[in-house]
Amino acid sequence: MEVFGLGIHVLVAIFFAIHVVRTGQNMYWLAILFMFPLLGSVVYGIAIYLPSSRIEHGAKKVISVAGKLLDPDRELRAAKEAFEYTPTAQNQMRLAAALLAANQPQEAAQHYEACLQGPFASDPAIRLGAAQANFACARFEACLTHLQTLRQQSPHNASEVVAVLMARSLAGMGRTSEARAEFEFALQKYGNFDTRAEYAIWAQSLGDTETAQRLKAELDQTINRWSKHNRELNAEMLRRLRDAF
Known part of the structure; x- marks a missing residue:
């Protein structure tokens, strides 16, 4: 039994050693x-593995969701109080993000x-936030202007998000051919789930059922392989897909 116990300890150490190498931790952990x-x-x-594991992320997500359910305006109130007390650019950025998250x-x-x-006029995160806020207000031309500036100033920053937005x-402005070209560009260059889903939703709304159904079939193949955790993380997009189709 002692030999068996020692073997388990060594196997666990090897498992963590692999984690050290794969995640780029300090090599002194191998010696330890x-x-x-x-x-x-x-x-x-305790120190490294659990904080980076899905268990930890899941626990944080549960706490975050519970906090939002119990007090959904907590961050917005805190951001407003911080900006009113100290109206710095950083606090204004925090307030802007909280207002957007609160659907304002x-x-x-x-x-x-x-x-x-x-x-902070050249800050790409602020420029993207401004674009997203204007899009949510259906001010598509203002949104497009911000995105074009962002693409010129910082072509590698959130490039997929920029392309889809x-x-x-463009679709909101009725520029259908340009919107399709941008969707195709985003799909070919990035092609992740959200890009494909947004393209499918738009194609379906346009009446382009051939494109919409082709993309939906590809999406379904991905969704069918998802775990419950992935479905929860993408619940809003899955709802939009169900509504569109």
Whole structure:
């Protein structure tokens, strides 16, 4: 039994050693794990492995969701109080993001636009936030202007998000051929689930059932392989797909 127990300790240490290498942790963990298999594994598991595991992420998500259900406006209130007490650009950015998350895009857009007039005018995150807020207000032309500026100034920043939002803005402006070209560009260059889903939803709304059904079939293949966790993370997109089709 002692030999069996020692073997388990070594296997656990090897498992954590693989995790060290794959995740780029400091190499001194390897020495600790193999010099002290039991104690080293316990320390590594608590200090490194659990905080990066799905268990930890799942727990944080449950806490976050519970907090939003019990007090959905907590972050918005805190952001407003911080900005009123100290009206810095950083606090204004926080307030703009909280307003957008709280489905108050018009006020969010105002704060984002104000941030772009100051020293953070070239900040890509603020520019993207301004674009998203304007899109939520159905101000598609303003959204498109921000996205074009963002693509010119920072071509590698959130490029997939920019491409899809640009396609949706063009669609909102009735520029159908340009919207299709941007969707195709995003699909060919990135082709992840959200890009494919947005394209499918738009094609279905346009009456292009051939494109919509082709994309939907590809999406269904991915969805069928998803775990419950993945379905929960993408619940809003799955709802939109069900409504569209």
